[in-house]
Amino acid sequence: MPKIFYHHPGGATDVIDAVPGTSVMRAAITNGVDGIIGECGGQAMCATCHIYVREDYIGALPAMNEDEDEMLDVTSSPRDDERSRLACQIKVGPSLQEIAIDLPLTQVEP
Amino acid sequence: MSRIVIIGGGQAGVQLADSLRSEGYQGAIDLFADEPHLPYQRPPLSKDFMSEEDGASPLPLRAGTFFGDRAVDFHQGVEVTSVDPVGQTVVASDGSTLSYTKLVFATGARNREISVPGSELVGIRYLRTLDDAKALQAELGSAKHVVVIGAGFIGLEFAAAARKRGLDVTVLEFGPRPMGRVLSQFMSGYFADVHTDSGINLKLGEGIASLTGVEGKVSGAVSTSGTEYPADLVVVGIGVLPNSELAVQACLEVDNGIVVDACLQTSDPHIFALGDCSSYPNVHTGARIRLESVQNATDQARILAKTLTGKPTPYEALPWFWSQQGAVKLQIAGIIHCDDESIVRGEPASGKFSVYCFRDGRLTGVESVNSPSEHMAARKVLEQRLPLTPELVMDADFDPKSFSRQSAFLNPNDKEGLERPATV
Numbered sequence: 001m002p003k004i005f006y007h008h009p010g011g012a013t014d015v016i017d018a019v020p021g022t023s024v025m026r027a028a029i030t031n032g033v034d035g036i037i038g039e040c041g042g043q044a045m046c047a048t049c050h051i052y053v054r055e056d057y058i059g060a061l062p063a064m065n066e067d068e069d070e071m072l073d074v075t076s077s078p079r080d081d082e083r084s085r086l087a088c089q090i091k092v093g094p095s096l097q098e099i100a101i102d103l104p105l106t107q108v109e110p
Numbered sequence: 111m112s113r114i115v116i117i118g119g120g121q122a123g124v125q126l127a128d129s130l131r132s133e134g135y136q137g138a139i140d141l142f143a144d145e146p147h148l149p150y151q152r153p154p155l156s157k158d159f160m161s162e163e164d165g166a167s168p169l170p171l172r173a174g175t176f177f178g179d180r181a182v183d184f185h186q187g188v189e190v191t192s193v194d195p196v197g198q199t200v201v202a203s204d205g206s207t208l209s210y211t212k213l214v215f216a217t218g219a220r221n222r223e224i225s226v227p228g229s230e231l232v233g234i235r236y237l238r239t240l241d242d243a244k245a246l247q248a249e250l251g252s253a254k255h256v257v258v259i260g261a262g263f264i265g266l267e268f269a270a271a272a273r274k275r276g277l278d279v280t281v282l283e284f285g286p287r288p289m290g291r292v293l294s295q296f297m298s299g300y301f302a303d304v305h306t307d308s309g310i311n312l313k314l315g316e317g318i319a320s321l322t323g324v325e326g327k328v329s330g331a332v333s334t335s336g337t338e339y340p341a342d343l344v345v346v347g348i349g350v351l352p353n354s355e356l357a358v359q360a361c362l363e364v365d366n367g368i369v370v371d372a373c374l375q376t377s378d379p380h381i382f383a384l385g386d387c388s389s390y391p392n393v394h395t396g397a398r399i400r401l402e403s404v405q406n407a408t409d410q411a412r413i414l415a416k417t418l419t420g421k422p423t424p425y426e427a428l429p430w431f432w433s434q435q436g437a438v439k440l441q442i443a444g445i446i447h448c449d450d451e452s453i454v455r456g457e458p459a460s461g462k463f464s465v466y467c468f469r470d471g472r473l474t475g476v477e478s479v480n481s482p483s484e485h486m487a488a489r490k491v492l493e494q495r496l497p498l499t500p501e502l503v504m505d506a507d508f509d510p511k512s513f514s515r516q517s518a519f520l521n522p523n524d525k526e527g528l529e530r531p532a533t534v
Contacts, residue, residue, distance in 0.1 A: 032173030039404060041154040041169055045432050045439060045482060067439065067482055073511075074486035 002092035005100035006033045007054075018092050024101065025049040025087035035103035042088035044068050049087035050075040052102040058082065060096050062089070077104030112137030114418060115200055115208055117190045117356070118216030119143025120152070122385030122407035124171045126214060127182045129415030139182045140208055142200075144189040147240055148174060153404060155243040156264050157434045160250065160271035168240050193360040195378050212418055215357055215368055215376075215383035216411075219350035219402060224259065228321030233328035234344045237264055249343050253277060257331040257341040259318045261288035263433045265347030266301065269310055270436035279310045280339045282331065284317035287448075292431075294452040294465045297440070297477045304438055311339075350402060352387045365389060367400035372424035373417045374410060382418070384410040393426045394492070395445050395474075403431050428493045430485075437461075441485035444475025444492045453503045455510075456481070464488070464510075466503045473498050483511060490514035 001017040004027055008014070018027040028036040028049075037048035044067040053061065064072075064085070072084050083102075092099060114130065116123045119141060127139050143149060149171040159168070177184040189203040199209045221236040223229070235246050246268075250256075256272045258265045261283035273279045281288075287298040288305070305312050316333040321344060323329050332338045352367040363369040363377040367389035374382045374390060385407035389400040409427040416423040431442040438461070446467045456463030464478040464485075476488035487510035491498050494514075502508055 026169060030170055030173060032175045032179065038169075039408065040432060041151045042158070043154075043432070043434055043439070045434075045441060047482075047486075067480070070481070070483035071486075073483050 002096065003098045004028075004092060005054075005098075006035070007100065007102045008035060009103060009105050020093040021091055023088050024051065024090045024092065024099065027092070028087065035107070036087055037107045038088060040088075044071055044086055044089055047071040047075045047086065048107040050077060050104050050107060051085055051087045052080055052083040052104065053085055053090075054100040054102065055083070057096075057099045057101075060099070061085065062091075064089070075104070076106045076109055112211045113209065114139050114212045114214065115190075115210040116141045116214045116216055117200070118218055118353075118385070118387075119145065119149045119184075119186075120216060120218050120385065120407065121171065121404050122218070122411050123214070123216035124149045124176075125408045125411035126216060126384070126414055127180065128172070128176075129412045130418060131180045131182075133415045133419040133421075135415070135419050137211070139180075140185065140210075141177070141182055142185045142188050142190050142202060144187065144203075145239060145241075146187040148172075148186070150240055151404075152238070155240065156237055156267040157271060159243050160247060160268060160275075162275055168243075190356065193356055193381075195360045195362075195381065198380060211380070213381045214414070214418075215354075215381070215387055216385050216407075217353035217356065217383075217387045219352050219386040221346070222349045222351055224318060224346050224348065226318055226320050228323060228328070231321055231323040231328040232326055233323075233342060234321065234346065236346050237268055238350075246343075246345065250275060250277070253343040255340045256280070256343045256345065257282065257339050259331070259344065259346045260348040261285075261312065261314070262347050262349060263289060265345065266305065266435050267433060268345055268347065269305065270308065273305075273308050273310050274436060278340075280331070280341075281305070281310055281312045282316050282318055282333050282339075283312070283314050284334070286314055288312065288314070290448055292442075292446065293448065294446055294450060294467050294477060295448055296452050296454055297465050297479075298448070300458055300479070301435065301438070301440075304436070308436055313337075313339075350386070352389075352400060354387055357383065357387075369398075372426075373422050374414045374425055375417075382414055384414055390425060392429070392445070393424075394428060399445070401429055403429065405430050428489060430489055439480050439482070441478045441482060442475060443478075443485055443488040444473070446475040446477065450474050451500065453500055455484075455503055455508070466498075466500070468500050471499065487511045487514040 004016045006014040014033045016031045025038045039048045040046035150168040190200045192201045255278045258269045258281045320332045330338045331341045354364045357368045368383035386402045392399045413425045433440045450467035453466045462480045467474045478485040
């Protein structure tokens with residue numbers, strides 16, 4: 001099964017084996033990984049599943065659509081032009097067997 | 111020992127249990143959820159869940175381990191059947207009695223039902239719960255003619271999903287416009303066009319008069335104009351009613367929802383209510399309202415957790431909403447009245463635009479189509495009560511994002527005259 005490495009800001013890491021076709025957001029929520037909210041249910045409309053993808057995996061990702069691009073401009077933690085994505089828009093599967101991401105400090109305004 | 115009992119396992123109840131622990135609450139938490147499932151997200155049920163590809167897997171609100179990890183006693187599939195506010199106890203459907211130090215109603219709402227002739231026929235569905243959605247998802251595979259009663263958010267989201275699957279879809283709406291209560295007239299008209307263009311037969315000004323059937327199964331829907339539309343599946347989306355019966359029985363004040371103050375406290379100081387079931391004083395409109403949204407449920411839960419842990423905090427968050435109907439993403443910031451003055455910004459034909467709504471010169475809300483960053487900017491403007499005027503919006507150079515940023519640094523004195531509306 002595809003593997004997702006969730007690196008928390010404090011240094012801890014959750015490693016999740018995800019069912020192929022599952023988004024990085026859904027896998028986090030289903031498995032109790034803190035730091036991803038996904039309030040809109042995966043429609044790129046709330047920007048509460050912001051992640052920083054580790055460099056080695058950026059090349060394997062699907063292209064970003066306009067909605068995702070716009071939402072990334074308004075995330076609670078600052079956007080990184082290279083690494084920021086929405087976890088709901090990235091699905092693991094045959095073309096993405098492994099991914100490692102860093103979680104931001106916050107997903108919602110304090 | 112202190113014990114907080116939460117009635118309801120939707121967004122509000124689950125977020126409250128979560129936030130109580132984040133706020134450091136160490137007493138017992140008992141969460142009663144009458145559905146037989148682990149708590150799940152409802153919004154996708156009328157959208158992705160109805161697509162052929164999605165394969166009907168619900169998105170949980172939390173992992174299965176959540177309740178154990180947070181020491182929340184989760185009473186799955188158990189209903190609270192009575193409340194004794196004097197003795198501070200609840201009785202549940204499994205026969206148990208629990209005493210509470212604080213009780214929270216997060217009981218949500220239920221669908222309004224139709225009562226026209228034929229309402230009892232097989233093939234007439236409602237959409238709120240996971241079980242509703244699973245049943246509908248299964249029937250969509252064999253249905254050909256779908257009639258949706260009510261052009262509200264749920265009805266239209268479902269209609270768009272059914273249409274995308276190639277079904278023949280008719281929507282009956284008694285009012286003159288779709289989603290007429292909650293959208294500007296312009297936006298309402300835009301959606302009427304979008305759905306009509308997609309091939310949905312949208313009949314405005316036509317309510318449901320009766321349902322006809324063959325051998326107990328629905329076969330048609332007769333509208334108030336007398337026209338009969340063929341139907342092998344009927345979905346009713348005519349709004350919801352707050353679940354406030356238990357509150358009435360507990361002698362709490364109820365008026366279109368359980369009446370609470372700014373700190374979400376009911377007329378009983380030990381009892382609170384939040385989410386779809388509560389009617390609260392809204393600082394942005396200056397009126398008492400009851401909202402049905404994820405934002406309202408979760409933000410109220412985060413605030414109530416503070417109050418319940420000794421930091422009384424009024425709820426003042428800006429309401430916002432979203433809906434996905436086919437390819438159109440609608441996001442709304444603020445509370446809009448259909449007769450607000452509205453100004454369209456952007457080109458509707460491009461499929462990306464916003465409508466700014468004003469009342470008495472004050473911005474009440476902004477509706478955005480496929481423009482998430484403009485929506486987020488509008489939220490900032492409304493939250494901070496920045497002095498946006500109709501004239502500014504009409505200026506060709508107006509940029510919502512930079513306005514929301516630059517204005518954040520305004521001297522607070524510049525906002526004079528923009529204080530909140532009179533309190534409720």
